[in-house]
C-alpha cells in the first residue's frame with residue numbers, strides 16, 4: 001500500500017489531519033483506528049481530529065469526521081472551515097460549496113484564508129437552568145449546534161478547572177448516553193472568552209466552533225448581543241458567530257474565522273498498516 005497525502009490544518013488552534021479519500025483507499029472500518037493512531041500527540045502527527053473527504057451524489061463532497069479518540073462525531077465547526085479551504089485548494093469544490101455531514105448539509109464559503117461555514121440550526125435548546133453537579137448547583141444552557149453542548153458562565157475564564165469540571169458535566173447522567181461538550185464562558189463587554197472541554201478529545205482544546213456558537217447564542221439570549229458575536233478562543237484567535245432571529249429562536253448560523261495550513265505531508269504505508277491492526 002502506498003502513502004496518503006494529507007494537510008495538517010488549524011481552525012483557531014483546533015487542529016486536524018485532512019486527506020482526500022475519494023478513491024476509497026481508507027475503508028470505513030479502518031477509520032476509527034487510523035484517527036486514533038494519527039491523532040496521538042508526540043508519537044504520531046498529533047491532532048484533535050481526522051477528516052476524510054469522499055464523493056457525494058448531492059453535494060460537492062461528503063466528509064467522515066473522527067475525534068482523536070477514534071469516535072465519530074456528527075459535526076465539527078472548526079474542521080468544517082478547514083475542510084472547505086482544503087477542498088477549494090485541491091479543486092474538489094469552488095469558493096462556495098456544500099458538503100454532507102452526519103448533522104446535515106453544510107454550506108461554506110472560502111474568502112482567502114478565512115472561511116465562513118453555515119452550520120445547522122440549533123436544536124434541543126434549553127437556556128439557563130439549574131444542573132446539580134456532585135451537590136453543587138450550576139446554571140447551564142444546553143443545545144445541539146451539530147453536536148451537543150453545555151454552556152456554563154464563569155466570572156473569570158482563568159479560574160475554572162476545565163479538565164475536572166468539564167469531565168464531570170461531559171459524563172453527567174442528564175446528557176447520557178451521548179455525552180456532551182462543555183464550554184466555560186466569560187461574558188465581556190464586546191466579546192466572549194470561551195474554554196471548551198471536548199468530548200472525543202477528552203480534554204481542553206484550543207477552540208471549538210460549535211461550542212463558540214452555543215456560547216454566542218447563550219449571550220444573545222441573555223442580553224441580545226448583536227450579530228456577529230465575537231468569541232475569543234483559548235488560542236488567542238477570534239471566531240465570529242453570525243445569526244438571525246428565526247421563528248422560535250435563532251438560525252442562519254455562520255461561523256467565521258481563519259483556516260490555516262500548518263504543513264502538508266504523506267502518511268507512510270506503515271502508519272496505515274498499524275491503523276488496520278487497531
Ligand SMILES: N[C@@H](CCC[C@H](N)C(=O)O)C(=O)O
Nearest residue numbers: 073076077078147208209210
Ligand atoms: N471541535 C469541534 C467539535 C468536534 C466534535 C466534538 N468533539 C464531539 O464529539 O462532539 C468544533 O469545532 O465544533
